[in-house]
Amino acid sequence: MAPVSKTSIPRLGKALKRAFFARSVHEVAHDLIGATMLVEGVGGLIVEVEAYHHTEPAAHSYNGPTPRNQVMFGPPGFAYVYRSYGIHWCVNFVCEEEGSASAVLIRALEPTHGIAAMRRRRHLQDLRALCSGPGKLTEALGITIAHNALPLDRPPIALHARTEHVEVVAGIRIGITKAVELPWRYGVKGSKFLSKPFPK
Numbered sequence: 156m157a158p159v160s161k162t163s164i165p166r167l168g169k170a171l172k173r174a175f176f177a178r179s180v181h182e183v184a185h186d187l188i189g190a191t192m193l194v195e196g197v198g199g200l201i202v203e204v205e206a207y208h209h210t211e212p213a214a215h216s217y218n219g220p221t222p223r224n225q226v227m228f229g230p231p232g233f234a235y236v237y238r239s240y241g242i243h244w245c246v247n248f249v250c251e252e253e254g255s256a257s258a259v260l261i262r263a264l265e266p267t268h269g270i271a272a273m274r275r276r277r278h279l280q281d282l283r284a285l286c287s288g289p290g291k292l293t294e295a296l297g298i299t300i301a302h303n304a305l306p307l308d309r310p311p312i313a314l315h316a317r318t319e320h321v322e323v324v325a326g327i328r329i330g331i332t333k334a335v336e337l338p339w340r341y342g343v344k345g346s347k348f349l350s351k352p353f354p355k
Contacts, residue, residue, distance in 0.1 A: 164267055167191055167315040168190070169316050170308065170315055170316075171315065172232070172308045173231060173233075173306060173307065173308050176232040176251075177231045177250075177252065179251065180206045180208055183259055184204045184205070184339070184341045186316075187248070187259060188204065189321035189323075190314060190315060191267065191268075191313075191317075192312075192313075193312070193314075194298060194311050194312055194313075195269075195311045196268060196269055197268055197269030197273060197296050198267070198268050198296055199266040199267040200264060200265040200267055201261060202263050202264060202346040203261075203341070203342035203350055204260060204261055204262055204340070205260040205262055205328045205329070205340045207339070209256040211333075211334040211337060213332075213335075215227065216257070224256070226249060226304045228254055228256045229304075231249050231251060232306060232307050233306055234247070234304065234307060234312065235247040235258050235303065235304075236293075236299070236303040239289070243291075244290065244294075244299055245289045246260075246302065247260045248261070262288065262340070262342075262349075262350050263286055263287050263292060263349050264286035265343075265348040266282055266285050266286055276295055276297060277295050286348065287350050322344040323341055323343065324343075324353045325338045325341050325353075326338055326342075328340045329350065340353075
């Protein structure tokens with residue numbers, strides 16, 4: 156995917172509805188790469204995600220429902236937002252059938268919409284650094300716990316299908332200590348906006 160300049164805003168694909176998420180968490184994760192995520196009109200192209208399934212111990216849902224992860228056990232197509240290490244918010248998209256408790260963590264975006272707002276929120280100018288990590292992108296998009304359990308197909312959140320082919324690569328997930336061998340991180344091959352490059 157070619158870098159997007161400050162003045163070039165790519166056209167949006169069809170709006171993704173909640174039914175899009177009622178599939179295997181891996182299918183959804185793959186198909187989200189290159190899609191556009193917007194929160195109140197601010198966002199960009201999803202270039203990196205991670206899949207989490209209730210059957211593996213890195214998933215928050217592995218040990219059953221809690222007040223924090225309750226939304227994961229509900230129907231697909233809703234946001235699951237949680238505080239990571241007590242520092243920053245992370246946003247996930249709930250997938251599969253109700254009760255599956257599986258979700259896709261959004262790890263990085265290529266900024267395309269509302270870049271000035273992102274720069275104000277992040278207090279920096281470097282386009283590549285605005286959304287190159289799960290905590291960075293939530294800060295850039297203004298995502299907080301107030302967005303937890305919100306539907307992904309209604310304002311303030313909007314998701315649009317990719318409009319061009321992207322080469323998707325996979326590798327092991329980042330920053331976890333359990334199920335580290337699973338190649339469940341997906342991203343755009345060669346993107347400059349990843350949180351961490353994929354192994355060659």
